[in-house]
Amino acid sequence: MxxxxxxxxxxxxxxxxxxxxxxxxxxxxxxxxxxxxxxxxxxxxxxxxxxxxxxxxxxxxxxxxxxxxxxxxxxxxxxxxxxxxxxxxxxxxxxxxxxxxxxxxxxxxxxxxxxxxxxxxxxxxxxxxxxxxxxxxxxxxxxxxxxxxxxxxxxxxxxxxxxxxxxxxxxxxxxxxxxxxxxxxxxxxxxxxxxxxxxxxxxxxxxxxxxxxxxxxxxxxxxxxAELGGDLVRLSFRGSDEETHAQRSRAAALLEGRAFAAGVRDDGTELVVTAREGGRALPQILRVLDEAQIYVDDLTLTSPTLDDVFLKYTGERIREDAPVQNWRNQRMAGFLRAGAGGRARRRP
Ligand SMILES: Nc1ncnc2c1ncn2[C@@H]1O[C@H](COP(=O)(O)OP(=O)(O)OP(=O)(O)O)[C@@H](O)[C@H]1O
Ligand SMILES: [Mg+2]
Known part of the structure; x- marks a missing residue:
């Protein structure tokens, strides 16, 4: 047929x-x-x-x-x-x-x-x-x-x-x-x-x-x-554009090639680390950065969405309203320094 x-x-x-x-x-x-x-x-x-x-x-x-x-x-x-x-x-x-x-x-x-x-x-x-x-x-x-x-x-x-x-x-x-x-x-x-x-x-x-x-x-x-290769850990840093750019570059260099990080990408505002098991990778990422005295300002752990697929192929986000935006605008200030008091969120 x-x-x-x-x-x-x-x-x-x-x-x-x-x-x-x-x-x-x-x-x-x-x-x-x-x-x-x-x-x-x-x-x-x-x-x-x-x-x-x-x-x-x-x-x-x-x-x-x-x-x-x-x-x-x-x-x-x-x-x-x-x-x-x-x-x-x-x-x-x-x-x-x-x-x-x-x-x-x-x-x-x-x-x-x-x-x-x-x-x-x-x-x-x-x-x-x-x-x-x-x-x-x-x-x-x-x-x-x-x-x-x-x-x-x-x-x-x-x-x-x-x-x-x-x-x-x-x-x-x-x-x-x-x-x-x-x-x-x-x-x-x-x-x-x-x-x-x-x-x-x-x-x-x-x-x-x-x-x-x-x-x-x-x-x-x-x-x-699934083509994206797992969960995404997004990290952002505090400071001027120049400072955050420098921190992302340093962090990327430290994380690239690690067993727990399948991929590392700088999207211009955040460092996006792909990990087969985000929950396990998270503490390891933070440890590496902490040792290098790079402090994470915001952090989110997400399962990939079709928006991430879109981003991968176009380098842009699909221009959509409400839910994802709201989520993105929530901040988790001082996650690393807050230590046990900090909370990571997982987006469904
Ligand atoms: N009658 C038309 N004459 C000239 N250009 C048109 C015409 N209709 C659509 N276009 C252009 O063709 C492109 C595709 O338009 P189309 O309406 O197919 O997009 P769409 O994906 O349905 O967008 P939307 O989500 O806004 O409905 C756009 O750049 C639009 O400006
Ligand atoms: Mg249309």
């Missing part, structure tokens, strides 16, 4: 010269939950729009269920569902009317359609609010209605462009469980884009990381993280 999605050397240059997609290749098998993770402007929506036949590629091929999406646009549209990055809900209609209208566009027979609409309203927990105008819905409810709209015709493949952007954590978690259910219980193949690391990690069996129109890494979240 051919892959559900098969993309080869796909390129898209917009008329103004923007090279949004610069030669990407990937495939998605039936039943997969596949993710496209990347920062703003990476080319995610452009790729989705080509796959759902809204946009013509400049070069390369895109096949859905074995057929070229452009040559077979009408057929492609009947087997796919799509929820856009911007919610496509009509505010003047009720939730139910939105779904009925969408079903009518697919020429679903009225009785079957009413049944399907009830089913979907249950699925996304909108049954109690079904007969209220969508304009009065919260952001999370609108996203859920939009998701249901994309499912009305029982597609075999669902495209979701940033399904939880702008939602609060509770609504985001709600959408995640609907999507997991759709994928696991109903076997629906899902292609999702996101710039939320946690979302990609939790939902996607396999993902591609896209940046500036190119796929820079792909694989399962676990395998991508």
């Amino acid at each position: 051919p892959p559900v999605i098969d993309v080869v050397d796909l390129e898209k240059t917009y008329p103004d010269g923007s090279q949004a997609v610069r030669g990407i290749s990937f495939s998605v098998e039936e039943g997969e939950f596949f993710g496209f993770l990347g920062p703003n402007g990476a080319g995610k929506s452009t790729t989705i729009k080509i796959l759902i036949t809204l946009l013509a590629p400049t070069a390369g091929q895109a096949r859905v269920f074995g057929r070229d999406v452009r040559a077979d646009a009408t057929r492609t549209r009947t087997v796919i569902g799509y929820a856009a990055q911007e919610v496509g809900v009509d505010d003047d209609l009720t939730g139910r009317e939105n779904l009925m209208l969408q079903g009518a566009l697919y020429h679903i027979e009225p009785r079957a359609l009413r049944r399907r609409v009830n089913e979907l309203l249950e699925l996304v927990d909108l049954a109690p609010d079904a007969d209220r105008q969508a304009g009065s819905y919260s952001g999370g409810m609108r996203k859920r209605l939009d998701l249901a709209t994309g499912l009305i015709h029982r597609p075999q493949l669902l495209f979701l462009d940033e399904p939880t952007t702008g939602l609060d954590p509770q609504n985001r978690a709600g959408i995640w469980s609907y999507l997991e259910d759709l994928n696991k219980r109903e076997g629906l193949t899902i292609f999702l884009t996101t710039h939320y690391l946690e979302e990609a990690d939790r939902l996607c069996g396999r993902l591609a990381i896209i940046d500036h129109g190119r796929i820079i890494a792909s694989g399962s979240p676990a395998s991508l993280k």
